[in-house]
Amino acid sequence: MKTYKIALIKGDGIGPEIIDEAVKVLDSVASCYDFDFSYEEALMGGCAYDITGDPLPQETINISLNSDAVLFGAIGGTKWDNLPREKRPESGLLRFRKELGVYANLRPAVVYDELVNASSLKPEIVRGVDLMVVRELIGGIYFGEPKGRDENRGWNTMVYTRPEIERIAHQAFKIAMTRSKRVCSIDKANVLDVSQLWRDVVTEVAKEYPEVELSHMYVDNAAMQLIRDPKQFDVMLTGNIFGDILSDEASMLSGSIGLLPSASVGAKIGVYEPIHGSAPDIAGQGIANPIATIASASMMLRYALGEISAADKIDEAIKRALSEGYRTRDLAQFDAKEVCSTSEMGSIIANYVAKCKH
Ligand code: NAD
Numbered sequence: 567m568k569t570y571k572i573a574l575i576k577g578d579g580i581g582p583e584i585i586d587e588a589v590k591v592l593d594s595v596a597s598c599y600d601f602d603f604s605y606e607e608a609l610m611g612g613c614a615y616d617i618t619g620d621p622l623p624q625e626t627i628n629i630s631l632n633s634d635a636v637l638f639g640a641i642g643g644t645k646w647d648n649l650p651r652e653k654r655p656e657s658g659l660l661r662f663r664k665e666l667g668v669y670a671n672l673r674p675a676v677v678y679d680e681l682v683n684a685s686s687l688k689p690e691i692v693r694g695v696d697l698m699v700v701r702e703l704i705g706g707i708y709f710g711e712p713k714g715r716d717e718n719r720g721w722n723t724m725v726y727t728r729p730e731i732e733r734i735a736h737q738a739f740k741i742a743m744t745r746s747k748r749v750c751s752i753d754k755a756n757v758l759d760v761s762q763l764w765r766d767v768v769t770e771v772a773k774e775y776p777e778v779e780l781s782h783m784y785v786d787n788a789a790m791q792l793i794r795d796p797k798q799f800d801v802m803l804t805g806n807i808f809g810d811i812l813s814d815e816a817s818m819l820s821g822s823i824g825l826l827p828s829a830s831v832g833a834k835i836g837v838y839e840p841i842h843g844s845a846p847d848i849a850g851q852g853i854a855n856p857i858a859t860i861a862s863a864s865m866m867l868r869y870a871l872g873e874i875s876a877a878d879k880i881d882e883a884i885k886r887a888l889s890e891g892y893r894t895r896d897l898a899q900f901d902a903k904e905v906c907s908t909s910e911m912g913s914i915i916a917n918y919v920a921k922c923k924h
Pocket of ligand 1: 580846
């Protein structure tokens with residue numbers, strides 16, 4: 567029997583609660599297949615700082631690099647907000663992604679039929695939305711040099727090189743091949759030189775994927791189109807800062823931040839995590855929605871381990887739990903038949919996974 571080694575980074579706030587539920591579901595799916603998981607826990611974020619003085623201890627990098635994939639909860643909290651920047655939990659996470667070399671962030675935004683009323687947009691606009699933002703994660707303005715500030719000026723540099731654009735474009739086209747075969751590349755080529763290079767390189771890479779239809783859109787228009795008619799998008803390919811903003815906007819189509827998973831891939835080891843933060847306001851109360859993390863575990867099976875059928879099984883079980891009317895508190899006002907705790911939701915999904923035939 568194959569055993570997959572998973573590095574578990576629970577982190578801060580609701581991180582431990584939601585990771586525990588994802589593990590419950592992973593163990594349940596493993597019982598239906600010919601594979602198993604071994605988990606190794608590693609520290610990151612405020613909890614790591616409290617114990618080691620570093621938000622990203624070297625041991626965490628080592629454990630992660632020695633695994634098949636990393637399942638990550640969330641980090642951060644007000645307790646650590648006044649630390650020097652390099653000691654803050656968020657710095658640990660940025661450094662972690664850079665150390666692992668995960669340059670592509672995949673963020674699906676799916677609107678479940680059962681939750682069309684949970685969106686702040688009209689049901690007819692959001693029903694059937696199923697898009698994927700493919701965001702470049704370790705380049706662009708968040709990392710470009712020079713950067714700095716003095717008393718009266720602050721500056722950052724948005725820089726992309728041809729190889730950086732090529733590799734993220736390949737990711738987007740490959741993903742589009744497994745979906746509806748459409749890529750919309752987002753830039754600001756009417757104003758930014760870096761975006762003109764981005765557009766040229768993406769257009770060149772597209773020639774290697776003749777089945778995929780490529781379009782280009784300016785980022786300001788894309789922000790508007792996501793609200794006007796989100797169903798027009800399949801894969802949205804973006805640089806770092808544009809993707810940061812647009813993927814948060816896209817996530818709101820679905821109604822709760824607690825539903826949406828993500829994957830950071832491109833290197834040997836990928837990181838799978840919910841898009842939300844550590845939600846300190848609800849930590850320890852047993853009311854966090856674990857679905858985003860469970861769906862991240864499903865992405866891990868699909869993209870890191872190639873266990874597509876097991877991933878499908880988890881996705882089906884999530885849909886079933888929602889269609890049967892189970893809701894955590896964040897979604898309680900949307901057609902809930904029963905409001906359940908974090909742990910109950912995990913158990914319901916794990917149960918459906920175990921029952922679902924393959
Ligand atoms: P957040 O995503 O933690 O919370 C925003 C709101 O959404 C809160 O009201 C929270 O209760 C709610 N929420 C989030 N996840 C939920 C879930 N699973 N179920 C139900 N409700 C949920 O964002 P924030 O409040 O801006 O940040 C809190 C901390 O998290 C900060 O320290 C921030 O830096 C950090 N953060 C970490 C990550 C990460 O680890 N990847 C991402 C974003 C923010």
